[in-house]
Amino acid sequence: MAVVFARRMDNLDDSDTREILKLTERPEVISFAGGLPAPELFPVEELKKVSEAVLEEGGIQALQYSTTQGYLPLRQKIAERMNSKFYTKVNHENIIITSGSQQGLDFTAKLFLNEGDIVLCESPTYLGAISAFKAYRPDLIEVPTDAYGIIPEELEKILSSKNNVKFIYVIPDFQNPTGKTWSVERRRKFMEIVNKYEIPVLEDNPYGELRYDGQIPPSIKSMDEKGLVIFLGTFSKIFCPGLRIGWVAAQKELIDKYATVKSCSDVHTSNMGQREIVKFMEMYDIEENIERIKFLYRARRDSMIKTMEEEFPKEAKFTYPEGGLFTWVELPQNINARDVLIKSLENNVAFVPGGAFYPNGGNENSFRLNFSNMSEDRITKGIKRLGRVLKEYLCNI
Amino acid sequence: MAVVFARRMDNLDDSDTREILKLTERPEVISFAGGLPAPELFPVEELKKVSEAVLEEGGIQALQYSTTQGYLPLRQKIAERMNSKFYTKVNHENIIITSGSQQGLDFTAKLFLNEGDIVLCESPTYLGAISAFKAYRPDLIEVPTDAYGIIPEELEKILSSKNNVKFIYVIPDFQNPTGKTWSVERRRKFMEIVNKYEIPVLEDNPYGELRYDGQIPPSIKSMDEKGLVIFLGTFSKIFCPGLRIGWVAAQKELIDKYATVKSCSDVHTSNMGQREIVKFMEMYDIEENIERIKFLYRARRDSMIKTMEEEFPKEAKFTYPEGGLFTWVELPQNINARDVLIKSLENNVAFVPGGAFYPNGGNENSFRLNFSNMSEDRITKGIKRLGRVLKEYLCNI
Structure with a gap:
């Protein structure tokens, strides 16, 4: 056969x-x-009221095809929340909605990787990212880490010796699997090296808002001076995962590329789901x-x-x-x-x-x-x- | 940079x-x-009642992570409807839920294609399929068609001369863009050749149920003796597209492969959306x-x-x-x-x-x-x- x-x-x-x-x-x-x-x-009871309101106010639009980049009020709300939580300066043009942040991992690999290209990641790193990336057959090089994050000297050693590193994948807040958080100083040193070599960074931040001690530190994205950092966020951990709503935040030119990828992959993310999250934030207090x-x-x-x-x-x-x-x-x-x-x-x-x-x-x-x-x-x-x-x-x- | x-x-x-x-x-x-x-x-008004019922009866499950292959009652219902409409013999093990049938196109390319592999398609063919496939850089070879479908002699000419054809993409019912439907005889001849060369077939059928004259002809899938036909279906045209619910129907071994692809691409399709469609079919008459x-x-x-x-x-x-x-x-x-x-x-x-x-x-x-x-x-x-x-x-x- x-x-x-x-x-x-x-x-x-x-x-x-x-x-x-x-x-x-x-x-x-x-x-x-x-x-x-x-x-x-x-919030099961709340969502009953929310989905009724979505259908009442714009049922026809919620059930029709929609734009690939995602529902505008949701992108606006995400940008606003990111700026207030993670010290970024993004707006709706910097956001594309994905079907969970797993899709952001997949799309990043699809956008950047030819077979044999190099992706750098923390050692250890998130299992779901490993499988998303492996589907595009890169070499995954693990950068040694310590209690404060990726070790800058080790990162620089790799970047100075390899010329087809396509991006660096990191989870600076409560990393999966280790639970570790990068220190602010380490974030700055990391971005110095990134800016020097001008390599895109994929900052995966599914849990950042779930901090039980102290303050949320500045995101890597907030230190991005050259438009190199691509931030992945999701409602799965702060709201619920069953609706499969995540996002990519990056400079507009990159978001356009993600839209091209999304358009040929699944057209757009569930319109009902996107509108339900916005409506929930209007009717209730997500904080x-x-x-x-x-x-x-x-x-x-x-x-x-x-x-x-x-x-x-x-x-x-x-x-x-x-x-x-x-x-x-x-x-x-x-x-x-x-x-x-x-x-x-x-x-x-x-x-x-x-x-x-x-x-x-x-x-x-x-x-x-x-x-x-x-x-x-x-x-x-x-x-x-x-x-x-x-x-x-x-x-x- | x-x-x-x-x-x-x-x-x-x-x-x-x-x-x-x-x-x-x-x-x-x-x-x-x-x-x-x-x-x-x-069905906006109906969906208000439907989404309330989904949340009332299983809200917690609807909002949690779910299985990659999809919600079992939906897969069962799809199999049942396919068998009654398209003369197939599939069951829930032959079905995986996708985020619209565009995702079925993308996943098929992801599952089968290395750069430079050949995909055969009708000439002309669906624009969305062309972009989904092109992301994996195959050679797309157009098979000449006439009023009855792909011309069998032309298909055989290509298959007998090329050895890296990975699959054949066809839309036998009300083709997009031409609106043409393959004759039953042509379907049989096509499957004879397919069985001879044992090449997988991707049968895209988004509109099959929307027939305004005469009877629905047997699907290509219903003539599949060797487990070669992969059928793509969707609720976008018979229900609504905003929920992004489609499916792939194929032999179980292939569905397992699609599940591996889906797992690393976006984990699973919106659980709420899947349950809403099942509940709609329980509470109302989709026919x-x-x-x-x-x-x-x-x-x-x-x-x-x-x-x-x-x-x-x-x-x-x-x-x-x-x-x-x-x-x-x-x-x-x-x-x-x-x-x-x-x-x-x-x-x-x-x-x-x-x-x-x-x-x-x-x-x-x-x-x-x-x-x-x-x-x-x-x-x-x-x-x-x-x-x-x-x-x-x-x-x-």
Whole structure:
């Protein structure tokens, strides 16, 4: 049979990970593996009124084809919120609406990458970005990081020796998977190097507003003097993911290119969904909604970290995330977290082994834990159980 | 500045077409250029009740992340409807939900194409498919067609001489742009050749249910014995396009591949939108809705064709579409429809010049007319005006 797939499909075999994740979904398992928001905070009742109002005021327009760049009032509102939260200076012309920020990752790769081009990323980095990029067959080069972000000297070493780096992918706020946040000084040093080499930067910021301690630091985009930074945002974590509404913010010339890509990929994002988000922001206070989310997640993070401090063996090092949805555990070098997961599943507790977050493999001695999607009781119970597994496992090695 | 885009972006320059389309959007212009459904038939009031019911019965699930393949009851319903309308034998495992059928076009190209691979298509073919495919830089080879569809001998000639044909793209029902429908005999001959060479077929069927005369013929998919046919469907024309809900129907192994592509492209399609369509089909009769659409479009087609018969010069040949949204006009070889459009816009009437529908250019002596989006009065007025322009233009050549 002459059915032959594109070479890219060889890069996208996720069957291993999917098999693991299936195991974590058994109802008796306390799973820290996912990254879902807490559904109990979704504004279901409000959305009933919102969708009625959208249909009442502009039903015909909401159900018709629409512009590729997205619903103007939504783009205006996003620009306004970005400027007030992340110190940027963007307007509606700098925004295109995407179907979730995963689509922003895909489109960036589609816009920039030929086979064999180089993308730089943090080490480790977001799994969903790795698969989005791999579909375009680049070389993913991991830049070493420390507690403050990408190490500038390491970045410069790579940029000065490689000439087909197409963009640098970073998650400076509550990184997925590590939960780390870049320091302001590190952001500035990073942008100095970026401006020197004039390489586009993809700043992925899905969790920035979910900060439980201190103030939101200036975004990389706010330090962008040469129009090099492309910012990805989403309503998935501050509102709800089921509507699939995200955005790309960049200089207008780049947004035009994203519109060309979007036009041939899926024409435009659900018009109803876009209008529902605007109408929600008109009828209700999204900031209040975000405060509720932060209050809940802060308590869950605190429970998780506190229990980890009490119950984890001292060889397990973990990050204290100032926001976002995850913490990250590093075990001694000789331990493989995939093996720990097998033991852990026998005790009905699950996580994502860290190896998957390293695009070039290795680093199997780490794992990611999610705290947004579970009650404090269940978090405490699960972490205690995991602590016992770890202690036992480390003893027997 | 080191901002360098992928080679594919060179293939996607649509600025010419966009400039033309902008002109057609002036309010005084009677434009037959678009392809929009009639918004007055969108079930706005029904959708108010539908979205409330979706949120009432499963609001939390509707707003949370969901499975990549799509909402199970929607996939079941689609399979059932396909089998009853298009004589297929598919079930929910053969269906994946996409964000409109444009995404099905994009994903098919992403799944199959390396640079330089060959895609066969009808000549002319759908503009949106041309751009979706071109983003993956294939060679698009046009297969000659006649009144009954692709000419089997011409298809076989190409297949027997080329060895990297990845798939064949066809629109057998009320083709966009020509409005032509393949005969049943032609479908069978086509599938004989396809089965012999075992080449995947992408059957695009956005309008099949909008048939104004006679019976729906068996789909190509219904003649698929070797699991080679991939069927694209959409709710955009039988319900509304603003929700962006389409689907791919194919053998399960292929659907798994599409799921891998979708997972790294945009995770899943709007969960609210998917559930709203299912709920609409539970609470109301979508078949009745389709009958209303057919009644309206049939009258509009009849007005357009009748006026064309009366007012167009005899040198202008056009198709009689048995359904769908378009008719297609061919002028004498030496006439360029882009020049006619300039004259036509001076008289405030617009259409899409046909050259854009030929992936390899040429054939500038044709144009496409849409009849779904305008009242009969306006159609008659616009076609009369266009008739005068054509007569005058042809006289002066």
